[in-house]
Amino acid sequence: MTNFFLFASLNGFVLLPLYIQRLGGTEVEIGLVMGLYSAVGIVCQPIIGRWVDAAGRRPFMLLGVALVLASAVLATFATAVPWLVLVRALQGLGFSAFFVANYAYVIDLVPVERRGWALGIYGISGMISTALTPLFGEAIIRRFGFRPFFAVCAVLAVIAAALVWPLRERARAEARPASGWDWARAGLADLAHRHMAVTVFFGLGTGTIFAFLPTFADGLGVTTLALFYTAYAGAAMAVRVLGGRLIDTHGRSAVIVPSMFVQVAATSLLAMRGLVMHASALPALPVLAVAGLLAGGAHGFLYPGLAALVADQAPETRRGAVVGVFSAVFLVGNAGGAFVFGYVAHALGYGRMWSLLTALLLGGAGLSLRLAGEAPHPLVRA
Numbered sequence: 066m067t068n069f070f071l072f073a074s075l076n077g078f079v080l081l082p083l084y085i086q087r088l089g090g091t092e093v094e095i096g097l098v099m100g101l102y103s104a105v106g107i108v109c110q111p112i113i114g115r116w117v118d119a120a121g122r123r124p125f126m127l128l129g130v131a132l133v134l135a136s137a138v139l140a141t142f143a144t145a146v147p148w149l150v151l152v153r154a155l156q157g158l159g160f161s162a163f164f165v166a167n168y169a170y171v172i173d174l175v176p177v178e179r180r181g182w183a184l185g186i187y188g189i190s191g192m193i194s195t196a197l198t199p200l201f202g203e204a205i206i207r208r209f210g211f212r213p214f215f216a217v218c219a220v221l222a223v224i225a226a227a228l229v230w231p232l233r234e235r236a237r238a239e240a241r242p243a244s245g246w247d248w249a250r251a252g253l254a255d256l257a258h259r260h261m262a263v264t265v266f267f268g269l270g271t272g273t274i275f276a277f278l279p280t281f282a283d284g285l286g287v288t289t290l291a292l293f294y295t296a297y298a299g300a301a302m303a304v305r306v307l308g309g310r311l312i313d314t315h316g317r318s319a320v321i322v323p324s325m326f327v328q329v330a331a332t333s334l335l336a337m338r339g340l341v342m343h344a345s346a347l348p349a350l351p352v353l354a355v356a357g358l359l360a361g362g363a364h365g366f367l368y369p370g371l372a373a374l375v376a377d378q379a380p381e382t383r384r385g386a387v388v389g390v391f392s393a394v395f396l397v398g399n400a401g402g403a404f405v406f407g408y409v410a411h412a413l414g415y416g417r418m419w420s421l422l423t424a425l426l427l428g429g430a431g432l433s434l435r436l437a438g439e440a441p442h443p444l445v446r447a
Contacts, residue, residue, distance in 0.1 A: 096407020
C-alpha cells in the first residue's frame with residue numbers, strides 16, 4: 066500500500082506536459098522539465114544506494130516521501146515553467162531515495178528462487194497507480210483545474226508517509242559505506258554487464274513514450290488520454306500475475322528478449338500513426354490503446370526480469386548500491402528520451418520522432434539476443 070500511494074502521487078505528474086503547454090511551454094521545455102526527474106535520479110541513485118546499505122532502508126523511504134510531498138505542495142502554487150523545474154528536481158530526489166530503499170527492502174524479504182516473481186508482484190501496486198491516477202486525474206483537471214489535482218497528489222503523499230512510519234526492517238548483515246575509490250570501482254564493474262546496456266534501451270522507450278504521449282495524443286484530437294495509461298498498466302499487471310513465474314522457472318533472458326521486441330512493436334504503431342497525423346483512415350484512439358497494451362506488456366516483464374538479473378549478482382551488503390546503479394541506468398534511458406526527442410519532435414514532428422525511436426529500440430532488442438541464458442534458479446546467491 067505504501068508503494069501504491071507514493072507512486073499515485075508521482076504518477077499524477079505524467080499529465081504535467083499538458084500544464085506546461087498551457088503555460089506556453091514548447092516540446093523542448095516539456096522534454097527538459099520531464100527529463101529532469103530522471104536526470105536527478107541518474108546522479109543520486111547510485112550514491113543513495115551506498116548509504117541505504119549502511120544506514121538502513123526506512124530512513125530513506127521516509128526522506129523520499131517527504132520530498133515528494135514537498136514537490137506536490139510546490140506544484141499547487143507554481144504558475145511558471147521554472148517553478149516546475151524545481152518541482153521535478155524534488156520529485157527526482159524523492160523518488161530516488163524512496164525507490165532504492167524500498168526495492169532493497171523487498172529484495173531482503175524474498176528468497177532468490179522467487180525473486181523475479183516477487184519483484185513483479187511488488188511492482189503491481191505501482192502499476193495500479195499508473196492505471197488509476199491519470200484516469201481520475203484527467204477528470205479532476207477537466208472539472209476543477211490543475212491546482213486541485215496537485216493538492217490531491219499532496220494528500221496521497223501524506224498517506225504514504227503515514228504507512229512508512231511504522232515499518233521495521235528485518236535483521237541483515239552490517240554494512241559500512243565503501244571508500245570513494247572502492248565504491249566507484251564496484252559501480253563501474255556493475256555497469257560492464259550487457260544487461261545494463263539493454264536496460265538503457267528499455268528506459269529510452271519508456272521515457273520517450275511517457276514524456277510525449279500526452280501532447281502527441283492531444284495533437285491527434287484524443288480527449289480520453291487516460292485510456293493509454295490504463296491499457297499500459299493493465300497489460301503490465303496481467304503479464305506479471307499470469308506469467309510472472311516464468312522469470313524464475315525459465316530464466317531471466319527468456320522473458321527479456323521477446324519483451325524488447327514487443328516494445329519495438331508498440332513504438333512502431335505510434336510511428337505509423339504519427340506519420341499520418343491528419344489521416345482518418347487510421348483511428349487514433351484504437352492505435353494508442355493497442356500501443357499501450359504492447360508497451361505495458363513489455364514493461365511488465367522487462368523491469369522485474371532485468372532487476373532480478375541484477376540482484377542475482379549482488380551480495381547482501383551491496384543490494385542497495387546495485388539497485389541504485391540499475392535504476393540510474395534505466396533513468397539514463399528515460400532522461401535521454403525526454404531530452405533528445407523533445408528537440409527531434411520540435412524540429413521534425415512526431416511521426417519522424419517515433420520512427421527514430423523505433424529504430425534505436427530495434428538495436429536494443431538485437432543486443433538483448435546476446436544475453437546469456439540463465440538457469441531458472443540462479444547459482445549465485447545473495
